Amino acid sequence: MSRKPAAPVQSGNHTKKLAELTCEKIEMRIIEMDWPVGKVIGSEAELLAEYGVSRAAFREAIRLLEHHNVAYMRRGPGGGLVVAEPDPDAMAHAAAVYLRYRKVNPPDLFEARTALELAAVRSAAENIDEAGIVKLRGALAHESEFLGGESDATIHDFHVVVAELSGNPALHLFVNVLTQLSAARFLGTTAMYDKQAARSVSSAKEVEEVHHAHEVIAEAIVAGDTSLAQHRMLKHLNALAAAAAGE
Incomplete structure (x- = not known):
């Protein structure tokens, strides 16, 4: 058989x-x-x-x-x-984890942030509309809750909102990635996983300075003044870079 x-x-x-x-x-x-x-x-x-x-x-x-x-x-x-609809936060988190693995240092991180965020703030100022103004003001209102005390990692979200308002999905994603890494630099690795659980050890004065920097950047964006918005963003990023480097 x-x-x-x-x-x-x-x-x-x-x-x-x-x-x-x-x-x-x-x-x-x-x-x-x-x-x-x-x-x-x-x-x-x-x-x-x-x-x-x-x-x-x-x-x-x-x-x-x-x-x-x-x-x-x-x-x-x-x-x-x-x-399905891909989750941009999940994509950004995966990229941030990879860059942590590659041990990206503060100078490289802020070099990339500067290039991307100057482009983002320019586009945001050029394209701002009423809905965008509401979103910016909402981010600032959230930050104001931290004045006089400690902040959590959501204080960095202003930069992600500006990138979103650029209308460029690539800028939005990559600024989100780099902002996560910056938050982890200042607040510890917890900031990459739970923004509200990562608490700042910054002084009330430092929180106020960050909030004021965000306010004046937002003012320039709302006014549609691209040069001023970029100037103020660059000044703010330089201050953050110096703080991250421990200067």
Whole structure:
């Protein structure tokens, strides 16, 4: 009696490689579709047939997609692989962790911050509208709660708001990354994980100086004065760089 040959056994490494390739293919497909958040791009059975991989490799690919906030599997009627909206804070945090691993030093950190934030403040001043003014004032109002006492890491969020108002997603992301690192420099590593738990040891005078610097930068942005906004931002960043270096 002839015996049917056994199916080849896939090694763990082979399954992992197939999962990574499948994840990349699905990511490229979503990008080519112009990232339609909320759209179901196929059921598990349909996608298994389309990509021709084992169930184990496919489910590992889905795990990777979910970890990257690219897509997630929704169960039940009408379910399937759903396009997700990536979390910019998660992306910024991952990049900040990598730069901590690379031991980025304060001079390099503030060199990058200066280049990015001068571009961001210029664009913010050029593009400011009523909604942006409200957002800036909201950031300043939050900071004012720290006057006379210690602050937490959210006092650095003013810079992220300015970058957001530039209208440039790349500036917004990278300023967020570098601001997280700066906050960790001043307040400790906790600032990268829980902004409100990281408390400042700065004096009330130092908190007031930071808040005043933010206020005058905001004034120049609201006035649409790009040169003055950049001048004030540069002065503020230079002061922060000197403080980070312990000068």
